[in-house]
Amino acid sequence: MEEIIRIEQLTKRFHKNILFEAVDLSIYKGQSIVFTGKNGSGKSTMLKMIAGLTSLSSGKVHRSQELLIHYIPEHFPRKKMSAYQYLLAMGKIDGCPIFELKNRIQDLAEDFYMSEMLHTPLSFLSKGTLQKIGVIQALLRTPDILLLDEPLSGQDERSQKVFITKMKSLLEERVTIIMSCHEKHLIRAISDTAYQIENRKILPTAMSTFDSEAVFHLVFIDEQGKAVLPDVAFSIERFDNQVRLSVPASQTNLLIRQMLDNHWTLRGMQDENSD
Ligand SMILES: Nc1ncnc2c1ncn2[C@@H]1O[C@H](COP(=O)(O)OP(=O)(O)OP(=O)(O)O)[C@@H](O)[C@H]1O
Numbered sequence: 691m692e693e694i695i696r697i698e699q700l701t702k703r704f705h706k707n708i709l710f711e712a713v714d715l716s717i718y719k720g721q722s723i724v725f726t727g728k729n730g731s732g733k734s735t736m737l738k739m740i741a742g743l744t745s746l747s748s749g750k751v752h753r754s755q756e757l758l759i760h761y762i763p764e765h766f767p768r769k770k771m772s773a774y775q776y777l778l779a780m781g782k783i784d785g786c787p788i789f790e791l792k793n794r795i796q797d798l799a800e801d802f803y804m805s806e807m808l809h810t811p812l813s814f815l816s817k818g819t820l821q822k823i824g825v826i827q828a829l830l831r832t833p834d835i836l837l838l839d840e841p842l843s844g845q846d847e848r849s850q851k852v853f854i855t856k857m858k859s860l861l862e863e864r865v866t867i868i869m870s871c872h873e874k875h876l877i878r879a880i881s882d883t884a885y886q887i888e889n890r891k892i893l894p895t896a897m898s899t900f901d902s903e904a905v906f907h908l909v910f911i912d913e914q915g916k917a918v919l920p921d922v923a924f925s926i927e928r929f930d931n932q933v934r935l936s937v938p939a940s941q942t943n944l945l946i947r948q949m950l951d952n953h954w955t956l957r958g959m960q961d962e963n964s965d
Pocket residue numbers: 704707709727728729730731732733734735736870
């Protein structure tokens with residue numbers, strides 16, 4: 691495996707707020723990394739430090755060579771220029787030949803169902819469309835590293851599918867993808883390595899954490915009129931003297947025990963997919 695970035699003893703603080711302390715991390719060519727963590731844990735800041743867009747308080751980010759890094763921010767600048775003018779300018783900065791660039795913008799805009807919005811000023815575009823422009827910008831010239839900050843947060847389902855397909859083909863070309871993300875389906879689709887940002891550290895997380903868990907519907911009946919509903923955090927539907935609870939598979943035994951202790955009788959159990 692070819693190491694392309696090595697983070698050594700990275701510490702980052704904003705005044706008294708210490709986000710990272712003595713973090714070490716190696717990033718390899720073709721790897722697809724996701725950072726997860728609570729709001730405000732430092733995901734965006736970590737991406738910006740890798741991109742070189744914000745300084746470190748101490749430590750170092752080593753890059754193996756001159757790398758073309760594309761960074762797609764969570765919030766996009768709202769400017770007066772049109773999407774097309776913006777993409778053209780960005781493509782030129784990236785060194786794309788002009789004829790190729792124009793065709794590529796048109797093709798990618800079609801792929802993302804936004805051709806009709808190409809000539810609209812950025813300031814009038816929705817969050818989802820602005821994000822698409824960020825993705826198109828990143829795809830004008832294939833980067834070595836693509837940094838994505840919450841890339842699906844404003845995307846409709848159709849665009850999400852296009853986005854996932856594009857990311858998969860970049861990974862086939864051994865582009866390194868590093869993103870922050872909360873959506874498990876995107877993580878399952880494109881990531882191979884996950885880190886949870888917690889307590890100022892970056893903790894390796896098993897990919898199985900993002901597997902979708904089967905859900906069961908459990909129906910209970912109050913036969914004697916004295917059942918009490920325990921305080922549980924599952925979806926509950928009530929009808930007459932029955933309740934139906936939707937529960938992740940791993941929680942079913944615990945819930946059944948709780949319900950029986952509270953005088954409920956189990957009437958039925960159904961796999962979510964057999965509805
Ligand atoms: N330029 C800055 N100056 C001061 N504090 C900042 C700055 N940028 C970020 N912070 C603070 O650092 C913390 C981490 O912010 P960051 O945006 O990296 O978190 P995040 O994990 O990406 O959050 P979210 O999931 O909400 O997008 C927050 O408390 C934020 O307020």
